[in-house]
Amino acid sequence: MVGLLTVLLLIPALLINLGLLAFIDDEGIRSLVALEMKLSGNYITPTLHGIYYYNKPPLYNWLLLISFELFGSFNEWSARIPTVVCLLGYGATIFYFFRKHYSDRVAFINALVFITCGRVLFWDSMLALIDTGFSWVMFGLFMVIYHEFAKERFLRLFGLAYFLTAVGFLLKGLPAIVFLGISLLVYFVYRGRFRKLFSWQHLVGMLIFGVLVGGYYLIYHQHNSLERVFTTLVSESSKRTVVRFGWKETMVHLLSFPFEMIYHFLPWTVLAIYLIRKDVVQLIRRDSFITFNALLFLANILPYWSSPEVYPRYLLMLAPLIFSVFIYLHGIHRSENSWQYRAVNGLFLFICPVIALAALAPLFLESTAGLSWLYVRTLLPAFCLGLCAYYFFRDKPKRLLWLILFLVILRIDFDQFVLPDRNRNDFGDAVRQSAIDTGRRYADQPFYIYEHSETQPATSFYLTNARQGIIQRLYPDSLATGTYIFDPRTYGDSLYQKVDELKVRHGELKYYDVGIPR
Structure with a gap:
C-alpha cells in the first residue's frame, strides 16, 4: 500500500511546475543545438549560432527534438520531460535487476532511494541535461557485466556492454569508454578472468561499438571534417583534471570530495554510518552482487575523486551502487539493533516531525499571502508529512518506505511553493x-x-x-x-x-x- 501510494504520487511530484523556471545555461546549450538542427534541417552536425559544435555528440539533441515535436513547442516543459522519462526508466531498471537477487520490497526501496536522494529529487530531475539519461545507460552497462558474467555468456556480455557504451558515447562522448574500460578491467581481474578480455567475444563487442559510432562519424564526415571532433571530445573529458587545476587545488578536492558528495546525496548518505564497523568488508563479501556494486563504485569514483571540478550529476550512475551497499547493511544493523541503526532512526525521528511542522510556514509568509486555496494547499501536505512521520515511528518494518513517501510528498510541497517563489525572485x-x-x-x-x-x-x-x-x-x-x-x-x-x-x-x-x- 505504501509503495503503491508512493508510485502514484511520484508522477505529479516530478511534473508539477516542471517547465516553470528559466533554463540554466547547460540546458540552453542542449536545447539550442536541438533547435538549430530543426531550423537548419541538418540533424547530423550539431551547431551553435550556425558554427559547428564539437563538445558533445548529437544523440541527446535528437531526443530533445523528439520531445519538442511530440509536445508541439520548444519550451522548458518539453525539454525537461526526457529527463523525467529517463529517471523513471532508470528507477525501473534498478528494480528489474535488484529483484533478481532480493525481494520486490528491497528492489523497490533501492530504486526509490535513488530517485528520492536530494540531488536527484530536488535538482537534477528538474533539468534538461544529458546526465540522467547517460547515467541510466551506464548503470545498465554495470548490470550487464555482472549478470552476463555470472552466466558466463561472454558474447552477450561484450555485445551488450559495447552497445550500451556506443549509446553512452553518442550521448556524452569519452566518459562512456572510461566507464567501460575501468569496469571490465577491474571486475575481470577480480574474478581471475583477465585473459577473457583478449577473446574473440570481446572483439565482437568492439566491432559493434565501431559500427555504431563509426557509422555515425562516417556520415558526419560527409558534412564536415573530423579534424576537431575527437580532439575536442578528449579536451572536454580532461579539462576538469589535475592537468588543468594543478596539485594544490587537487589536494583540497581530495579531502573535501567525500563530504561534498555526502551532502549532495542526503538523506540516504546518512546510512554511510553503517560502514563504521570492523567486519564491514566481510559482511559485504557475503553477497556477491553487493561486492560487485561496491567494487565498481570504488573503481569508477576514483577519476572523479581526483578531478577538482566535478559536479554531483556526473556521479548519478554510481549512486545506486553505493546506496545498495547501505541498504544491504541496513538490514543487518536492523536485525542487530546496533548503535548505528538506533542513531539513524533517532535522526530521522527528529527531522521528519520538524519538517512536517515547517511545512505550515506558507500560512505565515508574506510571499504566499493571497494564494488561492492557501489553507488546503498548506494543511493537506503538512498533515500527510506528519502522518508519514508518525508511521515511521510506529511501523518499524516499513520505515524506509515511509521515509521515501515522506520525501515524495515533500517534493510536491516544494513544487507548489518553492518553485513559484524562486521564479518570482530569479x-x-x-x-x-x-x-x-x-x-x-x-x-x-x-x-x-x-x-x-x-x-x-x-x-x-x-x-x-x-x-x-x-x-x-x-x-x-x-x-x-x-x-x-x-x-x-x-x-x-x-x-x-x-x-x-x-x-x-x-x-x-x-x-x-x-x-x-x-
Missing part, C-alpha cells in the same frame, strides 16, 4: 522575458552577434526560438546590414549605435547592447 525569468521580447521585436530583420561578443546559451535559445531563425556570429569581413548584439565591455559605442538592451544572467554586467554598426 533574475533568470527577467532574462528569459528580455530575450523573448528582443527576439520578437527584431524577428522581421537580420539579427547577428558581432565578432567576439560573449553570448550566454540560455539567452541565445530564447532569442533564437522567438525569432525562429539561427542567429549567426559575423566578423568584420562579412558584416551584413542588420541588428547586432554587442558586448559593451569589448566594443565601444563609437563602433555602433545602441538601439536596445538585452538582459543577461551571469557576470557583473547584466545586459548586452543591441545596436546597428556605424
Whole structure:
C-alpha cells in the first residue's frame, strides 16, 4: 500500500511546475543545438549560432527534438520531460535487476532511494541535461557485466556492454569508454578472468561499438571534417583534471570530495554510518552482487575523486551502487539493533516531525499571502508529512518506505511553493522575458552577434526560438546590414549605435547592447 501510494504520487511530484523556471545555461546549450538542427534541417552536425559544435555528440539533441515535436513547442516543459522519462526508466531498471537477487520490497526501496536522494529529487530531475539519461545507460552497462558474467555468456556480455557504451558515447562522448574500460578491467581481474578480455567475444563487442559510432562519424564526415571532433571530445573529458587545476587545488578536492558528495546525496548518505564497523568488508563479501556494486563504485569514483571540478550529476550512475551497499547493511544493523541503526532512526525521528511542522510556514509568509486555496494547499501536505512521520515511528518494518513517501510528498510541497517563489525572485525569468521580447521585436530583420561578443546559451535559445531563425556570429569581413548584439565591455559605442538592451544572467554586467554598426 505504501509503495503503491508512493508510485502514484511520484508522477505529479516530478511534473508539477516542471517547465516553470528559466533554463540554466547547460540546458540552453542542449536545447539550442536541438533547435538549430530543426531550423537548419541538418540533424547530423550539431551547431551553435550556425558554427559547428564539437563538445558533445548529437544523440541527446535528437531526443530533445523528439520531445519538442511530440509536445508541439520548444519550451522548458518539453525539454525537461526526457529527463523525467529517463529517471523513471532508470528507477525501473534498478528494480528489474535488484529483484533478481532480493525481494520486490528491497528492489523497490533501492530504486526509490535513488530517485528520492536530494540531488536527484530536488535538482537534477528538474533539468534538461544529458546526465540522467547517460547515467541510466551506464548503470545498465554495470548490470550487464555482472549478470552476463555470472552466466558466463561472454558474447552477450561484450555485445551488450559495447552497445550500451556506443549509446553512452553518442550521448556524452569519452566518459562512456572510461566507464567501460575501468569496469571490465577491474571486475575481470577480480574474478581471475583477465585473459577473457583478449577473446574473440570481446572483439565482437568492439566491432559493434565501431559500427555504431563509426557509422555515425562516417556520415558526419560527409558534412564536415573530423579534424576537431575527437580532439575536442578528449579536451572536454580532461579539462576538469589535475592537468588543468594543478596539485594544490587537487589536494583540497581530495579531502573535501567525500563530504561534498555526502551532502549532495542526503538523506540516504546518512546510512554511510553503517560502514563504521570492523567486519564491514566481510559482511559485504557475503553477497556477491553487493561486492560487485561496491567494487565498481570504488573503481569508477576514483577519476572523479581526483578531478577538482566535478559536479554531483556526473556521479548519478554510481549512486545506486553505493546506496545498495547501505541498504544491504541496513538490514543487518536492523536485525542487530546496533548503535548505528538506533542513531539513524533517532535522526530521522527528529527531522521528519520538524519538517512536517515547517511545512505550515506558507500560512505565515508574506510571499504566499493571497494564494488561492492557501489553507488546503498548506494543511493537506503538512498533515500527510506528519502522518508519514508518525508511521515511521510506529511501523518499524516499513520505515524506509515511509521515509521515501515522506520525501515524495515533500517534493510536491516544494513544487507548489518553492518553485513559484524562486521564479518570482530569479533574475533568470527577467532574462528569459528580455530575450523573448528582443527576439520578437527584431524577428522581421537580420539579427547577428558581432565578432567576439560573449553570448550566454540560455539567452541565445530564447532569442533564437522567438525569432525562429539561427542567429549567426559575423566578423568584420562579412558584416551584413542588420541588428547586432554587442558586448559593451569589448566594443565601444563609437563602433555602433545602441538601439536596445538585452538582459543577461551571469557576470557583473547584466545586459548586452543591441545596436546597428556605424
